Amino acid sequence: MTVQAAIPLGITVQVLAASPDDSAALVCPTVILGPPDGPEALDRLAAASDVITFDHELVDVGQLRRLEAAGQALHPSAATMAVAQDKGEQHRRFAAAGLPVPAHTFVSGVAELIAFGKRHGWPVVAKACRGGYDGRGVWVLPEPHAAQQLLDRAAAAGIGLLVERWVPIEREIAVLVARRGDGTSAVYPVVETVQRDGICHEVLAPAPLGADLTAAARRLALAVAEAVDVTGILAVEIFVTEGTLMVNEIATRPHNSGHFSIEGCVTSQFENHLRAILGWPLGSTALTAPAAAMANILAGPNPVDLAGALPEALAIEGVHVHLYGKAPRPGRKVGHVTALGDDIGDARERAVRAAAVLTGRAPAHITS
């Protein structure tokens, strides 16, 4: 989607892709094949690029520091990417900046974990500091007995564990910020993210919050952007818990919670990411309609033929289908659908129905 946003701005994109089948590689005329942390491929990318940016966090920060030291512009910087890929470092930094995060600690032994649970109550939430994605790397431990098993597995895998107090989540929201190197920022409308099993299924814009909480979420997102010194798009995932806000996770790149912005905002997150990393003026983040709903296309257990199902989905009024060129393995995000409207309920119903056609499942029952 970044490639698509680059075309009308006359920006030439070169993609470093591990495989010619990667989504971005399928649609980009110039592809460098190689691992994201391979020095040789990175050097080829750097030699051909004015600016390097990222569409995931799974990069080798040591390599990024080496490129930066050699004068290569990286946006976000190696230092920001180091934070982006380490949930523990995020919590340290947010707590240091006085930003609200759940009570937490870093544990290496079962005694520490049980002591934490005793102090804050069970269940506790354990998170792998690195490499988690779409609910993977997050465990809710109902009681002390579950702790030993997880710690053994984490130790065997060499994973550091962050343990958080479990907070009762009223709602999950997200705020995107586009931020330039000079600190100039534009904040997107606060959205609600509808999660099931730790996976985002839907995004609803704007989030149904009062004016005070909306303003607080925007301020919080800007403070997070400053704390991690991001250049480009930052997504801040936030819990609404007992009427207050707590930072959950961040992503320092265009993010699923902002896909609605392609049609739903004057300037998409992808265009503003490009504008930000190039130091260009940021575009308006205003909504283009009173309400926008995005539904992910999460391949079902019996994946459908996407091309075959597409006409039925497109028959639904005003839906915007985005397929990523990915083979539909069960549970995989292979695309998304956005619908706009005067009313979030109507937009959501259409987006969810079209996504359901493309997963071969009945639309999930919508609850608010």
Next chain:
Amino acid sequence: MTVQAAIPLGITVQVLAASPDDSAALVCPTVILGPPDGPEALDRLAAASDVITFDHELVDVGQLRRLEAAGQALHPSAATMAVAQDKGEQHRRFAAAGLPVPAHTFVSGVAELIAFGKRHGWPVVAKACRGGYDGRGVWVLPEPHAAQQLLDRAAAAGIGLLVERWVPIEREIAVLVARRGDGTSAVYPVVETVQRDGICHEVLAPAPLGADLTAAARRLALAVAEAVDVTGILAVEIFVTEGTLMVNEIATRPHNSGHFSIEGCVTSQFENHLRAILGWPLGSTALTAPAAAMANILAGPNPVDLAGALPEALAIEGVHVHLYGKAPRPGRKVGHVTALGDDIGDARERAVRAAAVLTGRAPAHITS
């Protein structure tokens, strides 16, 4: 722009381009290099394609008929492309269908032309039946004396001439129709095209017409679509003259008068072109805002560095810049800018100002 629209729908596009520098070739991973009428390149394109479509009319209809006879799907068909590239044939067909066109005739000698001028009054408008574009191939002859010179030139170039009664143009409008092979059609909002020297400078949506004239323009465009049996997007350029409508020209492809639809309509002309030629459901053509304005970026006599000027253009609120990857030779369309708003005056001012930045000229004085 068709390539961009194809990406989210999972449609793989192969471009037949005369040069690797052609706009579409720059952004498409798979390019077949060759002339648009070369049998060998066309055969390679056909072998790799389920459906062939067109982004200009300068094709060899004989070659298209050969491909069609061999079972290749062409949308629009060879028969429609034959009409699309011949203004004389268009006039014949529209007149036969009872659709309003200016009084006209086909002339091969000066006596015929002068007799036509005598009957309908001077000036008369002469048009090359084939190959005209952006005001080229159209001549206004003020009096009989100018006729001989033009006829000599046309005869020398082997060009057939269509001669039309000059009509006093109150306004030029255009209507896009997306039409499938089964005749199902969707009509876009009627737009005003602001022309100077036969070149479209701006497009304003919706056109400031009364309800009756708007409805008549939509009916006329649908009738034209049927008369030429188009599959895909059809643009119908229409004169408003003395309170009535007359068909001026058509294009059987996504057209400059519909570029506003990328942001200005729920479904862009490029997406609906793809949906139509694939026989998929057509998308909504409704406006996404009360008003949309498009200004072409026509390179000035002293072309500016587009990349250098871009940040200044992007600093203008809510403008969508589309660059085509073309070197800015004087007079060449190298891109366009769209702006949406509640008010056409405001949207137009912003679009024109951004386009002016990218041409290095002061914005032209806006008159309505």
